[in-house]
Structures are given as C-alpha cells and as structure tokens.
Amino acid sequence: MKEKAAKKEKVSRVAMPEQKPEIRRRNFDEVPTGYTVAMAQEEAARCLQCKKPGCVDGCPVSVDIPGFINLISQGDFTGAIRHVWTKNALPAVCGRVCPQEIQCEGKCIVGKRGEAVAIGNLERFVADWERENGTGALPPQAPSTGKKVAVVGSGPSGLTVAGDLIQKGYDVTVLEAFHKPGGVLVYGIPEFRLPKAIVAQEINFLERQGVRLKVNAVVGRTVSLDELFEEGYEAVYLGVGAGLPRFMNLPGENLIGILSANEYLTRANLMKAYRYPDVDTPIPKGKNVVVLGAGNVAMDSARTAMRLGADSVKIVYRRSRDEMPARAAEIHHAEEEGIEFFLLTNPTQFKGDQKGRLTGMECLKMELGEPDDSGRRRPIAIKGSEFHMDTDLVIVAVGSGANPLLTQSTPDMELNKWGYIVADPETGKTTKKGVWAGGDIVTGAATVILAMGAGRKAADAIHQYLTWGW
Amino acid sequence: MFKIVKREEMAEGTVILNKIEAPMIAKKAKPGQFVILKANEDGERIPLTMADTDPDKGTLTIIYMVVGKSTALFKTLKVGDTFQDVIGPLGKPTHLEKLGKVVCVGGGTGVAVLHPITRALKQIGNNVTCIIGSRTKDLLILESQMKAASNDLRVCTDDGTYGHHGFVTDVLKEVLEAGDVKLVVGIGPVPMMRAVANLTRPFEVKTLVSLNPIMIDGTGMCGGCRVSVGGETKFACVDGPEFDGHQVNFDELMLRLQAYCEDEKACYEDYCTLREAT
Ligand SMILES: Cc1cc2nc3c(=O)[nH]c(=O)nc-3n(C[C@H](O)[C@H](O)[C@H](O)COP(=O)(O)OP(=O)(O)OC[C@H]3O[C@@H](n4cnc5c(N)ncnc54)[C@H](O)[C@@H]3O)c2cc1C
Ligand SMILES: Cc1cc2nc3c(=O)[nH]c(=O)nc-3n(C[C@H](O)[C@H](O)[C@H](O)COP(=O)(O)OP(=O)(O)OC[C@H]3O[C@@H](n4cnc5c(N)ncnc54)[C@H](O)[C@@H]3O)c2cc1C
Ligand code: SF4
Ligand code: FES
Numbered sequence: 001m002k003e004k005a006a007k008k009e010k011v012s013r014v015a016m017p018e019q020k021p022e023i024r025r026r027n028f029d030e031v032p033t034g035y036t037v038a039m040a041q042e043e044a045a046r047c048l049q050c051k052k053p054g055c056v057d058g059c060p061v062s063v064d065i066p067g068f069i070n071l072i073s074q075g076d077f078t079g080a081i082r083h084v085w086t087k088n089a090l091p092a093v094c095g096r097v098c099p100q101e102i103q104c105e106g107k108c109i110v111g112k113r114g115e116a117v118a119i120g121n122l123e124r125f126v127a128d129w130e131r132e133n134g135t136g137a138l139p140p141q142a143p144s145t146g147k148k149v150a151v152v153g154s155g156p157s158g159l160t161v162a163g164d165l166i167q168k169g170y171d172v173t174v175l176e177a178f179h180k181p182g183g184v185l186v187y188g189i190p191e192f193r194l195p196k197a198i199v200a201q202e203i204n205f206l207e208r209q210g211v212r213l214k215v216n217a218v219v220g221r222t223v224s225l226d227e228l229f230e231e232g233y234e235a236v237y238l239g240v241g242a243g244l245p246r247f248m249n250l251p252g253e254n255l256i257g258i259l260s261a262n263e264y265l266t267r268a269n270l271m272k273a274y275r276y277p278d279v280d281t282p283i284p285k286g287k288n289v290v291v292l293g294a295g296n297v298a299m300d301s302a303r304t305a306m307r308l309g310a311d312s313v314k315i316v317y318r319r320s321r322d323e324m325p326a327r328a329a330e331i332h333h334a335e336e337e338g339i340e341f342f343l344l345t346n347p348t349q350f351k352g353d354q355k356g357r358l359t360g361m362e363c364l365k366m367e368l369g370e371p372d373d374s375g376r377r378r379p380i381a382i383k384g385s386e387f388h389m390d391t392d393l394v395i396v397a398v399g400s401g402a403n404p405l406l407t408q409s410t411p412d413m414e415l416n417k418w419g420y421i422v423a424d425p426e427t428g429k430t431t432k433k434g435v436w437a438g439g440d441i442v443t444g445a446a447t448v449i450l451a452m453g454a455g456r457k458a459a460d461a462i463h464q465y466l467t468w469g470w
Numbered sequence: 471m472f473k474i475v476k477r478e479e480m481a482e483g484t485v486i487l488n489k490i491e492a493p494m495i496a497k498k499a500k501p502g503q504f505v506i507l508k509a510n511e512d513g514e515r516i517p518l519t520m521a522d523t524d525p526d527k528g529t530l531t532i533i534y535m536v537v538g539k540s541t542a543l544f545k546t547l548k549v550g551d552t553f554q555d556v557i558g559p560l561g562k563p564t565h566l567e568k569l570g571k572v573v574c575v576g577g578g579t580g581v582a583v584l585h586p587i588t589r590a591l592k593q594i595g596n597n598v599t600c601i602i603g604s605r606t607k608d609l610l611i612l613e614s615q616m617k618a619a620s621n622d623l624r625v626c627t628d629d630g631t632y633g634h635h636g637f638v639t640d641v642l643k644e645v646l647e648a649g650d651v652k653l654v655v656g657i658g659p660v661p662m663m664r665a666v667a668n669l670t671r672p673f674e675v676k677t678l679v680s681l682n683p684i685m686i687d688g689t690g691m692c693g694g695c696r697v698s699v700g701g702e703t704k705f706a707c708v709d710g711p712e713f714d715g716h717q718v719n720f721d722e723l724m725l726r727l728q729a730y731c732e733d734e735k736a737c738y739e740d741y742c743t744l745r746e747a748t
Contacts, residue, residue, distance in 0.1 A: 177689050179508060179515075179555040216557045218689055222494055243691040247703070254696055254703065254722055256729045263692035271686070272512065277740065280514035280540055281686075282730040356725030403690050405708060 013115040014043040021336040025306050028191045028274055031333060032121075040125040044072040046110060047117045054107030055119060061453045063087045065104055065119055072122060081130040084123060085139070089163045090156060090452060092131060092198050093185060095124025098449050099327045131201060138209055142169035147466050150175060150233040152219045152406070155183020156448045157439030158239035159202065160455030161462070162211045168463050172210070173233070175217040180270060183241055185448070187270040188262075190300050192307070193330075196269075220406035225413075225435065235434050235462045238421060239455060242440035244401040248292065252350030253396075257284060257358030261293070261301045261397035268304050286393025289313045290361060292347065293397035294324040299331060301395040302339045313339045314389070318346040318366050318379040344368070344379065348386070350394065361389045400445050420444055428458030436462055471552040472507075475529060481609040485535050485579055486545050487521070493528030495520075495558045501586040502564030502680070502712055505530065506688045508555040509547065514540045517685045517707075519583040520559065521612075530556075533582035533611065539738040560688040561711045564590065564678070569652035572596040573645055574620065575638050575666055577603050577658025581612050583680055584657045589619035591655075597621050601641045607632035639665045646673045653678070656715060660724050667715035677715035681706045683726055698722050 016039075018024070018032040035043065047069045055065040063084055071080035084091045100106070100120040108116035149165050151158045154176040162172045180186055182199045207213060219225060219240075228236055245260030247253055264283070267273040273283035289305040291298045294317035302313045315334070317324060320343050324331060335341070344366040351360045365385035368377035402419035414422040414431040421430055421437040428436040438454030440446055476489035495505060504519040522531040536545050547553070564587050572591050576584035581602045592598045600620035604610040605628045617623045624641045625633030634641055639662075645651060646669070654677045656666030663679040670677040683695040683706050690708035697706050700717035704710065 177557070178687065179557070216555050217494075218557060218560070221559060221689075222498065222557075243689075245691070245693040247693065249703075254698060254726065256726060260693040263686060263694045266686055266692055271514070275512075276733070277736075279512040280543070282733045284729070355728070356722065405689055 011046055013046065013118050014039045014121075016118070016121050021333075021338070024192065025303075025337040026309070028307055030195050031192055034128055035121055035125045037129075040072055040122060041075070043118050043122060044069045047073075048109055050109050054109050055104040055117070058102075058104045058107035059087075060103065060447075060449045061087045061456065063104075063123075068126065069117070069119070069122055072126060077126055077129045078134065080126045081134065084126060088123075088449075088452065089160055090202055090448075091123050092127035093156065093194060093202065094449055094452075095120050095122075095127055096194050097189060097327075099447065101328045103449070131198070136205075138205075139167055141167050141209065144171070145169040145466065147171065147235075148173070148233045149235045149237070149462060149466075150228045151237045151239065152225075153177075153183060153239040153241060153439075153441075154181035154203070154213070155239055155241050155439060155451060156185060157241075157451035157455040158183070158237065159206060160452045161237045161239065161436075161438075161459045163206055163209070164456060164459035165462065166206065166209045166211050168459075170463075170466070171212075173212040173214060174206075175219055175223070176213065176215045177218040177240075178270065179215050181213055181215060183239075187266045188297070188300070190265065190269055190304055192303065193300065218405070220409040225406070225410045225432075229434065235436065235466060237428070237455070237458055237462065238406070238430070238435065238437040238441060239439045239451065240403065240406055240441045242400045242402055242420075242445045244403040245396070246399045246401055247396055248347065248398060250347060250349050252352060252358075255350055255352040255358040256356050257286070257352075257392055258350060258394045258396065259284065261291075261297045261395050262400065264301055264395045265297070265304065268308075274304070274308060283308065284393055285309060286391070287311045288391045289393045289395065290389065290391040291315050291395045291397055293317065293399070294319075294326060294331075294341075294343075295397065295399070296326045296330060297400075298395075298397035299326045299334045299339075301397050303330075303334055303337060305393065305395065306337055306339060310393075314342050314391075315339060316342045316345050316347065316363070316389075318344065319376065320344055320368060323376045342389075346379065346381065347394075351388075358392055358394060359390070361391055361394065363387055363389055402441060402444075418444070426457060427461035428454055429461060434465075471554060472556040473552050474547055474549055476531075477547070477549050480533070480611045481535075481604070483536075484609065485533060485582075485611055486541075487531060487533045488544070488547070489529050489531045490553065490556060491528055492530050492556050492558075495556065496523045496528050496530045497525045499523045499525075499530060499559040500563035501566070501590040503559035503561050504688070504711065505532070505556050505558030506560065506685070507532070507544070507553050507557075509540070509543050510554050513543065513554065515555075515557075515686055515688070516540045516544070517560070517682070517688060519680070519711075521582040521585050523586075533579060535579040538734050542738065557688065560707060562709070564655075564712055566590050566594055568595045570597060571650045572598050572653045572655070573642060573651055574598055574600045575602075575642055575654060575656040575658070575662075576600070576616075577638055577662040578609075579611070580658030580662070580680075581616065584655065585612055585615055585619060587655055587657075588616065592620060596653075599624070599645055601626065601638045601645070603627060603633075603638040605629065637665070638662065639669050642666060642669055646670065646675065651675050654715075655679075660720055660727065663715060663718075664720035667718065667720070671716055678712050679715040679718060680711045681713060681718065681723060682711065683723060684729060697726075 271281035439451035603626035698719035
C-alpha cells in the first residue's frame with residue numbers, strides 16, 4: 001500500500017485543456033474546455049482513496065469526494081453525479097468557481113507531497129457528462145405537503161433552498177428582482193468562466209421539478225415581506241446577496257468612465273453588452289483600463305475589459321500579492337492574458353476633462369505595516385511617492401455591502417451594524433417569525449459554496465418548522 | 471409579458487403614450503415612482519415614470535419621448551403587443567403634504583411625470599398652480615389633464631405659438647413674486663430644472679426636482695445612477711428620483727447623461743436606416 005502511494009505521487013496532475021491566452025483574451029468563450037473521459041479517469045486514478053480524507057474536511061458541504069472519484073475510476077459517471085448531488089446541487093457551477101485550492105484540494109493528502117488531486121476538474125467533468133449524456137431524470141419527490149414557501153433571490157443560496165424544498169414536497173416560488181434568475185451566477189461571473197447556458201439548465205431543472213419562478217419581483221417594492229405571508233406563504237427564505245456597490249469616496253469619482261464592477265459586469269453579462277450593438281445595452285470600452293481591487297470581482301472585470309479590446313488593463317491593489325483575495329486560478333489566468341498588476345498602489349483622486357470624462361488617476365505607493373483587524377498587514381502610504389496613471393476607464397471592485405432595499409421595508413427584522421441580516425449560523429433563522437436568511441446577505445460577500453451550504457441548512461430548518469412547528 | 475392595451479401618439483408622434491397591463495405594479499404604485507421596461511430579450515432596461523395608474527383595471531400608463539434606439543423600438547409596439555419585462559414600482563414616492571400654495575412646473579415629457587404628483591398634491595388640499603411649457607404648440611402634451619389636475623393652469627411656448635411667449639421660468643417668477651408659495655415641483659429637461667432651482671433659491675422656496683440619470687437595475691445595485699446632492703453621492707433609483715433642487719449638482723448630471731452618447735447615436739442611426747430599408 002505504501003509503495004502504491006509512493007508511486008502515485010509521482011504521477012502529475014492531468015492538466016485541463018484550455019484556450020491559449022493570446023486567443024482567449026479577445027473572446028468570451030469558456031477558458032478551460034473540460035476533461036475527456038480518458039483524462040478524467042487518469043486523474044481519478046491519482047486519488048489514494050484515503051481512509052481519513054483531508055479533502056472532505058476542506059469541503060464546506062462535505063461532499064464524499066473519494067466516493068465520487070472512485071465511481072469515476074470505475075466508469076460509473078451516473079453513479080458519481082448522483083453521489084455528488086446528495087450534498088451539492090450545483091456541481092457544474094462549483095466545479096468551475098469554487099476556490100478549491102483553499103478548500104478540498106488544499107487539504108488533499110496527495111497535495112502534501114506533490115500536486116493535489118484535481119477535485120474541481122473532476123466535479124466539473126461528472127456534472128458536464130450528466131448534462132450532455134445523462135437521462136435528465138428528475139430526483140424523487142416527497143408527496144405534497146400543501147404548504148407554500150417563498151424564496152427571495154435566485155442566487156446559489158436561494159436556488160439551493162428551492163431545490164431542497166421542492167423535493168421535500170413544498171410548493172416553492174422564487175422571487176427575483178432582475179429579469180433573469182441566477183444571481184451573481186448570471187449578472188456577475190462572466191461567460192468565459194461560467195457559461196450562462198449551464199446556469200440556465202440548472203434553473204430549468206428546478207422548474208421541471210415544479211419550482212415557480214417570478215422574475216421582475218422586487219421584494220420590498222413590488223411586494224413586501226409581510227404581503228408574502230398574507231398571500232399564504234408559510235415560510236420565507238431571504239437570499240438576496242450583497243449587491244450594494246462600494247466606491248472609494250475619492251475626488252472625481254463621478255466622472256464618466258468610472259463604474260462599479262457591479263455595473264460593468266451587469267452590462268457585460270446580464271445585458272450581454274459585449275455583443276453591442278447587436279443587443280441594445282452599451283458598455284464603455286476603455287483603451288487604458290484600471291481595475292481597483294484584487295478579488296474575483298476585480299479579475300473578472302479586468303479580463304472582461306481585455307476581451308472588449310482594451311490596449312492595456314491594470315489591476316491596482318493597495319496590498320501585496322499574498323493578500324490578493326481572488327482564486328489562484330483566476331490570478332494566473334489574468335496574468336497569462338496580459339493583465340498588469342500594480343500592487344502596493346492606491347489611488348488618491350481621479351482627473352477628468354471638460355466633458356466630465358475620466359483621463360487619469362493620481363496614485364500613491366504603499367508599504368506593508370503591522371497586521372490590522374483582518375490579520376493582514378496594513379498598507380501605509382509612502383511619503384512623496386505620488387505618481388500619475390493615464391486611464392479612460394476605471395472599474396471599482398473594492399467590495400460590496402448589504403442592499404437596504406428589502407431590509408428597510410422590514411423594520412421588525414434584526415440587522416447587524418453593517419446592515420446584514422442577523423441569522424442563526426446553524427439554521428439561518430432570523431429574528432422575524434417564519435423568515436430565514438443565508439448567503440451573502442448574512443455573511444457579507446463570500447463564496448458560492450458557502451451560500452449554498454447556508455441554503456441547505458435553512459431548507460432543513462424550514463422543513464422542521466413546517467412539519468413540527470419549531 | 472406585459473400587454474399594451476392602449477396606445478396614443480402625441481406631440482406630432484415624438485411622444486408616445488402606452489397603457490400597459492401590470493396588475494401587481496398598478497396596485498402598489500404611488501405618485502413619483504417609476505418602472506423599468508424591456509421590450510424583448512436583447513432589449514435595454516429603460517426607466518420611465520408612471521404618468522397614471524388604474525389599480526382596479528390593473529394598468530399603468532407611461533408617456534415617453536422618442537430620443538434613441540430603445541424608445542424608437544418602443545414606438546413600434548402596437549396595441550396587443552407586449553413588453554417582455556416591466557419592473558416596479560421603483561424609487562421613493564413623492565412626499566405629499568398639505569402646505570397651501572404649491573407650484574408645479576413641467577417642461578417637455580416632464581409634464582407626464584408631473585401629472586400624478588400634481589393631481590395628488592391637489593387631492594390632499596393644496597392650491598396648485600401648474601405651469602407647463604414646450605418648444606411650440608404642437609409639442610405640448612396633456613394640457614386638458616393638467617388643467618383637471620390643478621387649480622390654475624398656465625401654458626407657455628418658447629416660440630409664442632400658444633399661451634405665454636417664453637419659458638416656464640418667466641411665469642414661475644411672476645407667481646413667486648406674488649408670494650406665499652410653499653413648494654415648487656419642477657420636472658423636465660435638466661437645464662429647465664436647473665433654471666427653476668436657481669430661480670426659487672433667492673425666494674427660499676423648497677424645490678423638488680425629479681432626476682433622470684442613466685439606470686440599469688433601478689434597485690441600488692449598480693451605482694450607475696449616482697448623482698451629487700448636497701455634496702454627497704446618492705443613488706437616484708433608491709434615494710430618489712426626487713431631490714431638493716437647491717442641493718443637486720445639475721452640471722454633473724448633464725455630463726453624466728452624455729456617457730454613452732456617441733455609441734448610442736450611431737446605434738440609433740443604424741437602427742433608423744435599417745428600419746427605413748425594410
Ligand atoms: C464578479 C463576481 C465573481 C465571483 N466569483 C466567485 C468565484 O469564483 N467563486 C466563488 O465561490 N464565489 C464567487 N463570487 C461570490 C459569489 O458569487 C457569491 O458569494 C454568491 O453568489 C452569493 O450567493 P447568494 O445566493 O447569497 O446571492 P446572489 O448570488 O448575490 O443572489 C442574490 C439574488 O437576489 C436578488 N435580489 C436582491 N434583492 C432582491 C429583492 N429585494 N427582491 C428580489 N430579489 C432580490 C438579486 O437580484 C440576485 O439575483 C463572485 C462574486 C462576483 C460578484
Ligand atoms: C427615473 C426616470 C424616469 C424617467 N421618466 C421618463 C418619462 O416619463 N418619459 C420620458 O420620455 N423619459 C423618461 N426618462 C428618460 C428615459 O429613460 C430616456 O429617455 C431613455 O432611457 C432613452 O433611451 P433610448 O435608448 O431611447 O435613448 P438613448 O439612445 O439611450 O439616448 C438618446 C439620448 O438621450 C439621452 N439619454 C439617455 N438616457 C437618458 C436618461 N435616462 N434621461 C434623459 N436622457 C437620456 C442620451 O444622452 C442621448 O443623447 C426617465 C428616466 C429616469 C431615470
Ligand atoms: S484527500 Fe486527496 S487523495 Fe485523499 S481522498 Fe481526498 S482527493 Fe483523494
Ligand atoms: S440604477 Fe443601479 S443603482 Fe440605481
């Protein structure tokens with residue numbers, strides 16, 4: 001056994017084929033193109049089938065990773081996807097966007113000596129295989145309970161709740177403010193990272209199971225939370241995300257050519273503005289683009305700008321490389337595509353012309369000092385390091401906050417000091433009777449899988465409440 | 471899908487009225503609120519104020535000027551056709567209060583936005599003087615409706631073809647000088663609203679304006695609609711669209727409205743050429 005393990009360690013990870021950087025930087029097609037069956041089985045064979053697997057501990061929803069990988073090795077792809085589904089309803093999405101390097105793959109035993117098993121790639125493989133070759137059979141459904149549940153917000157969190165509760169026999173309606181369901185999966189994460197056809201199919205799968213979708217329904221405006229109860233819903237789940245864009249509050253920030261990442265990505269993804277003028281929504285096309293921030297949102301904005309034809313795209317970030325919050329894979333992809341990184345750099349003001357259009361940005365160089373509240377070393381401005389950067393498009397991706405639209409119209413629900421909803425971490429229960437919440441609106445901007453995990457816990461709690469009354 | 475049940479052309483076909491079936495929105499809407507409409511799958515999300523609503527029949531009315539590609543596309547929709555998406559009611563309703571003498575000033579399609587506000591202000595017992603204007607007589611809209619909605623209607627045209635020869639601000643000045651005005655509501659093109667606010671400032675009369683920046687979601691998620699009010703950045707779609715006219719940075723708003731001007735002009739021209747060709 002020891003020998004077998006030692007031998008396996010030497011086998012390197014099967015790389016997923018991807019579009020070449022010089023080609024993909026100008027198109028919106030997906031970057032990695034997926035494993036073939038042979039590749040998947042070769043990679044699956046690298047798994048040691050550990051008795052005490054690290055990967056499962058690292059997975060926020062405890063997918064039985066060695067279990068499904070074993071089924072892939074045996075060629076039982078239907079079995080593998082069914083195995084994943086018991087814990088994760090959106091594997092085609094998670095296989096593509098989860099930060100595996102700090103979750104499952106970060107804890108993989110093989111990874112201690114060499115490259116971790118490519119768990120994300122395998123998860124994506126089985127999900128794609130099912131989509132292309134599976135029977136599309138619906139999961140079994142419990143007999144109808146006759147009870148109505150409303151889910152507000154159709155991001156990964158809300159979709160998870162809807163999927164779980166429809167299978168438990170509830171009558172589920174999802175209310176979404178936008179004209180299309182999917183949350184960040186459709187308006188935020190770009191096509192080249194998560195094809196919208198995949199999200200659409202996941203949603204269609206829910207609809208086929210009987211989930212009702214009401215788009216253009218802004219809860220707090222079109223209908224209030226209390227009115228939902230009056231309409232006969234017995235429980236409500238709030239998965240409205242953290243969609244309030246943050247700005248830098250610097251002089252000149254309202255010049256034309258400065259957009260929040262939310263606006264920029266919504267134009268590009270939800271409104272498909274990269275196809276303008278074939279579609280009607282325009283998007284600013286910068287020549288020298290600057291993206292402020294270094295998370296996933298910043299990487300997505302920078303790579304979108306490159307694809308829209310920019311001459312140069314710069315990521316400007318006030319801390320150093322080690323603190324960049326984006327997934328490692330995305331930083332790597334961005335660099336390959338020619339995105340430049342200006343680290344330890346902070347803007348101080350924006351400059352424009354007489355027409356109110358952005359022309360440049362004043363910056364300061366930074367150095368790292370003592371650790372701050374977040375445990376990361378605090379960036380401190382270096383005196384006399386001012387310099388100018390020409391730019392005609394700045395995308396602000398420095399984080400987001402809680403949108404008060406719904407919560408303002410619901411005074412009897414407790415919020416924390418940042419405006420996020422206070423909810424029990426184990427059940428998602430809020431301080432308002434019959435109302436649960438989870439995902440980014442509770443935790444602040446986090447990840448797809450954490451939003452889904454919160455959804456699953458809440459679905460269980462809602463089921464208990466509607467069955468037993470607690 | 472949201473069906474158009476009535477359609478009218480006004481102001482020589484430059485302004486269109488649509489009455490649309492949207493029962494959920496009609497039931498909730500209050501004066502001053504707007505909707506966002508999208509005609510089809512590839513369409514743009516266009517904000518338009520509700521000029522009227524009928525909660526019993528479940529309909530709302532929009533009145534819009536044809537200025538670019540999307541509004542030109544809306545113009546082609548006939549009775550029985552549908553908008554794919556209508557979202558609302560959005561924005562804060564007008565704060566309605568009984569104050570006494572109130573003046574409502576409207577220019578261009580701003581008159582449509584002003585109509586429900588004027589009517590509501592009168593209904594709660596204000597004495598409402600209404601001043602509406604347009605470039606020329608044939609472009610004037612909603613005269614009879616505004617007459618019914620107010621206590622006293624004054625009409626102006628820039629070229630003197632009808633009513634007072636001159637701008638709405640000329641008449642407003644006379645009314646302000648007569649004294650006792652408690653509130654002015656000014657809605658129209660940005661230069662008109664700026665002129666109204668500048669005029670009322672020395673009189674220290676509270677002045678509301680309704681801002682129309684470029685919007686996408688209309689729910690506070692993008693910040694595209696940001697305006698500077700009293701030196702602070704506000705999102706017009708959730709904090710407005712109505713603001714204290716004495717605090718608004720109109721110059722910035724004017725510039726920001728031009729953000730996509732060149733792209734959109736080209737797009738509109740292509741669209742018009744295409745439509746003429748087919
Ligand atoms: C550009 C970008 C890239 C990202 N990349 C990654 C990544 O690679 N990996 C990863 O794990 N995470 C990533 N994230 C984070 C991840 O997408 C979020 O953590 C996750 O989507 C949160 O899910 P949610 O269901 O809580 O909310 P959301 O996905 O935000 O969905 C909330 C939904 O609720 C709707 N809504 C809001 N208010 C109302 C209302 N009043 N009435 C009705 N509907 C309402 C919204 O329109 C939206 O559709 C990224 C985020 C962004 C923005
Ligand atoms: C809250 C709100 C309420 C509104 N209510 C009404 C209404 O009741 N009736 C009405 O006729 N219009 C109203 N507008 C303006 C209307 O939304 C715009 O005229 C419309 O978006 C133009 O779209 P388009 O594609 O036809 O023209 P575009 O091609 O987008 O633009 C054509 C020209 O109009 C300018 N423009 C673009 N967007 C706007 C805008 N938001 N406001 C003003 N000018 C703009 C552009 O600079 C360009 O020069 C409202 C706007 C807002 C934000
Ligand atoms: S830790 Fe790695 S090797 Fe072990 S079971 Fe998980 S994926 Fe396989
Ligand atoms: S329109 Fe997006 S925040 Fe106002």
